[in-house]
Amino acid sequence: MKTFIPKIDPTKRKWFIIDLGGATLGRMAVKVADMLRGKNKPIFTPHLDTGDHVVAVNASNLKVSGNKMNNMFYYHYSGYPGGLKKMSLGEKMRATPDEVFILAVKRMLPKNRLGRKMIKKLHVYAGPEHPHKAQKPEKLEFKH
Numbered sequence: 001m002k003t004f005i006p007k008i009d010p011t012k013r014k015w016f017i018i019d020l021g022g023a024t025l026g027r028m029a030v031k032v033a034d035m036l037r038g039k040n041k042p043i044f045t046p047h048l049d050t051g052d053h054v055v056a057v058n059a060s061n062l063k064v065s066g067n068k069m070n071n072m073f074y075y076h077y078s079g080y081p082g083g084l085k086k087m088s089l090g091e092k093m094r095a096t097p098d099e100v101f102i103l104a105v106k107r108m109l110p111k112n113r114l115g116r117k118m119i120k121k122l123h124v125y126a127g128p129e130h131p132h133k134a135q136k137p138e139k140l141e142f143k144h
Contacts, residue, residue: 013052023063051118053137059097063101068089
């Protein structure tokens with residue numbers, strides 16, 4: 001018996017749209033990461049990019065449980081002495097809510113060139129508008 005290796009055609013990838021309004025950050029990030037990886041398909045192969053494109057809208061309306069808005073921090077270090085920047089989740093959500101969701105999904109993908117290729121298929125927007133109408137994305141509903 002031979003091993004099945006799927007033939008991946010990038011032009012045949014589907015586009016999905018997900019409304020993040022009122023959803024929990026971590027739970028939606030897991031579902032989106034699985035779709036970008038292709039784990040929802042029967043042809044999933046760990047070393048190939050079998051996933052689809054995902055357009056996520058209303059990222060500014062994401063929720064988190066507990067007191068994470070004040071107690072969870074994002075760090076950035078410039079490499080110089082005294083160059084450590086610290087920003088709470090609440091501050092980051094007010095400034096760039098799309099980056100918060102992208103970072104949550106990115107940390108759930110493989111940490112190699114395959115993961116960097118997968119994250120390029122994620123398109124996140126803070127509001128309800130997006131420029132991907134021509135791709136005819138299918139609307140996905142998840143329970144919040």
